[in-house]
Amino acid sequence: MRILVVEDDEQMGALIERGLVADGYDVLRLSNGMDALIAVAHEDFGLAAIDVMLPQMSGFEVCRRIRETGSTMPVILLTARDTVEDRVFGLDSGADDYLTKPFAFAELTARVRALLRRQSMGTPLTLELGRLVLDSRDLRVSVAGHTISMSPKEFSLLRLLCSRAGAVVDRTTILEEIWDGTLHIDPNIVDQYISYLRRKIDSVAAGIRIVTVRGTGYTVELTE
Structure with a gap:
């Protein structure tokens, strides 16, 4: 390597x-x-x-x-x-x-x-939920063919939540899977990135929403 x-x-x-x-x-x-x-x-x-x-x-x-x-x-x-x-x-x-x-x-x-x-884990290249399509090869998120600009971290967080749609993903899991642990990372960074994602997702008819489960974490729900 x-x-x-x-x-x-x-x-x-x-x-x-x-x-x-x-x-x-x-x-x-x-x-x-x-x-x-x-x-x-x-x-x-x-x-x-x-x-x-x-x-x-x-x-x-x-x-x-x-x-x-x-x-x-x-x-x-x-x-x-x-x-x-x-x-x-x-x-x-x-x-x-x-x-x-x-x-x-x-x-x-x-x-x-x-x-x-x-x-090297080899996750599926595409994931579809609602009207969202997430392409892991190009780190591309789109709705009806229109690309939604996202940073690699935003993409990874959205994919994690969408891959577990309907289930609650707690903050510790998010920090461990997206930021490789809680050491030296301010937990508030999760809230900041959720806010970024909501602004982008809510601005288009994506067919999903990110819901806060108070005291636990977040889940993705279908809206249509």
Whole structure:
């Protein structure tokens, strides 16, 4: 498995590279976003770990541009910025996970394994509910052929809820399956993403609604 590491701090980058190589991964380490985008365009990577504070182009921007190419490669952002707003911005940029520095290397490798495991699970490519069609290959949500713009995290959360329509999905399950656990993640991020989804779903005749089950979690119900 080839992993892309983008880190401009030489010492930190070398530590991450050595650790991943010791775990059996093939690593390409780069120090800036432009080289990372060129590498992604010409090589296949199983995952990317990208520092947020890069010269010339932030890790947020690198991640956003990777997603614009249609790539579904798992991306972990690495940063010392740990506010909820920063984490939400990073996830909205298309990141799959967000790890705050300083971190234990064991935690990084655990998250790498979790993302690669999820990537290889092979869920059905399409899911239909109400008038919604979710295409996992292109991370595309549509109603009657019209695409609804969504970030990868929004797509993953909506797919989780729709795949269990009629059942209540609790907050802990959402955090574990969408954000790979509750550690270092503010639980309020679930409410924020549910709010994003509701605005998008309620603006079209999707045939479903997301219902809050007070004190427990959320469920999806058909409206037609």
